[in-house]
Amino acid sequence: MMICAPVVTIDGPSGSGKGTLCQVMSQKLKWHILDSGAIYRVLALLVLYHQVDISSEKGIMALAHNLDVRFLFQNGDLRVMLKRVDISMKIRSQVVSDLASRIAAFPYVREMLLNFQRGFRKLPGLIADGRDMGTVVFPDTSLKIFLDANLETRTYRRMLQLHKNGVNVNFNELLSQMKERDERDRNRSVAPLMLRDDALIINSTHISKQQVTEIALDYVRTKINVSISKHYIQ
Numbered sequence: 001m002m003i004c005a006p007v008v009t010i011d012g013p014s015g016s017g018k019g020t021l022c023q024v025m026s027q028k029l030k031w032h033i034l035d036s037g038a039i040y041r042v043l044a045l046l047v048l049y050h051q052v053d054i055s056s057e058k059g060i061m062a063l064a065h066n067l068d069v070r071f072l073f074q075n076g077d078l079r080v081m082l083k084r085v086d087i088s089m090k091i092r093s094q095v096v097s098d099l100a101s102r103i104a105a106f107p108y109v110r111e112m113l114l115n116f117q118r119g120f121r122k123l124p125g126l127i128a129d130g131r132d133m134g135t136v137v138f139p140d141t142s143l144k145i146f147l148d149a150n151l152e153t154r155t156y157r158r159m160l161q162l163h164k165n166g167v168n169v170n171f172n173e174l175l176s177q178m179k180e181r182d183e184r185d186r187n188r189s190v191a192p193l194m195l196r197d198d199a200l201i202i203n204s205t206h207i208s209k210q211q212v213t214e215i216a217l218d219y220v221r222t223k224i225n226v227s228i229s230k231h232y233i234q
């Protein structure tokens, strides 16, 4: 009998609050965490570092081989480590954000990253943050959340986050960049961001982080009580 670790997938557009929700849930449940967006961002950083042609899918695939990316909490903050070097700040720049969204549109790059991402599924469980976690990477899980918020709210939140990290941005410019990235993430041919009816939808536009967390944790607790023995022991 093989015990398969449970996974909560949290998909949604940028700025919807997925990152915060995943971190809180991972710490409360003491489950592992996968920030899949950070993996595309790390690839973008490597593309810049190695000066790989952004139109060369093969060149990017070569960088995606044997990626050593880990996530760990330090004083309550999630840190992204590449070969044990903390690159959490470096991957949040606008240049990296834009490049990551372009890289994420390459089908073979996405396919190559599937097993790597699935490797994060370990007991006692995983919280997976992204765009295609519930649809492509972990479609078998019964714990799927789709977190959304309107574009203005998401832009405002992202702006505050960037200001906190010392990056000054103009609201309107950021809004049009977010809109452009949203469109690319929703309209690409492979693994686009999309809502399926098997996910719990939480719209965080008018509710607090605490309320979002409570709704999500209630959903998981209720589902796990009724289905853990049914679905996760194979």
Ligand code: DC
Residues within 6 Å of the ligand: 014, 036, 037, 038, 040, 041, 097, 100, 101, 102, 104, 105, 129, 130, 131, 132, 133, 181, 185
């Ligand atoms: O969530 P994020 O902003 O860190 O993601 C960076 C980019 O990667 C973003 O443009 C969407 C893309 N992405 C993706 O295509 N699939 C994922 N599972 C996660 C992120």
